[in-house]
Amino acid sequence: MSTSLRSPSSAGETESRLLQAARRLATDGGYEAVTIQAVADLTGVSRVTAYKYFRNKDHLLSDLVIFWSAEAIAALEREAIGATDSGDPALRVARRLCFVIGFLRRTPRLLSAVLSASAAPGGRGSEPSSMVIQRYMGIDFGGYSIEETTALTRIFGYQLQAMLLALSAERVTMAEVEHDLHYLTKKLIG
Template sequence: MPRIAESRPAAEPSSAEQKERHRRILRAASRLGAEHGLEQVQMHDVAKAAGVAIATLYRYFPSKTHLFASVMNYQVERFSLTGSLPEGASPAQAVESLLVQMTHEMARRPKLSLAMIQANNQAQMAAAPAAAINDAVFQKVVADTAGLADESEENERRVRLIVHCWYGVLVSVLNGRMGMDEAEGDIRMAAGLLFADR
């Protein structure tokens, strides 16, 4: 199991050059994670693939757990910018479409997806900020997709429940316990139950 590094905060890139270096690291980790999974990826290999010094990698990502939790955030943000949703869809249909598309996308690279999930779970157990950011970002993507401008407790609970349901479905798909047709059916039912009256 990858270790959680000491609690020092990760550096945030500020200049254009630093931001590009940061993106290169995330892209390199994504490629290596898709090929090898979390346990087999070495930080030195990520630094080499990204063309950065190992000290630079550790400045932005104190551990492999931090790195892959950040990769998850990077992937979710990328998807939220590029995913296409049906025009004129109801909130339930829009959420269903988003989650089905994300399931297909994550199932294309199961080793990377499991690496991100494992790292995010470990970051949550350690109360690392990256995990809280991932939860908030993903929940905002779902709320925006459903058109929930009202941040009521009920709407927050609906979003949280659909995310938890989807997460369980996704893990079952990635572990080979559920086929894609069954996964899509479960996502469709959950979205309908939680968002049909929105």
């Protein structure tokens, strides 16, 4: 199973159907609604076949993030978010990440499900957040080493996840998130 950033259409037919079924279940019923059996039933494949693609529901939901992220990135590119903030790269990154957060929050049960899966022992955690976060931010880390780029994108991934959790729990506002992302970006990447 590759963790490259891809769209559902680039996955194999069965894998794509399983991911779409998981998305439908999570969107309607959240984390608890997604089981390998329910996904298999919805797609008309056996549970054994589903397990050939995903070792458990957390793995399935973690991979779903890849597809969902591809949609968010496409929306970012259509809207050209941050394109006019070239004089302040930190502001550009903050606006892009806020747009992504808003995009993800449109489907709260799905968001809750993928956040739960990323925190679960059977999930993939922050993998492949490095590639996704870098694409969300729309920046090139050309002046940084691979090690520095990896650390920066991991830090942004942690922050993005923490902010999504705080927003979901209504502990912070979107204005506070945008302010904090701008501040974080200025401190981390100048």
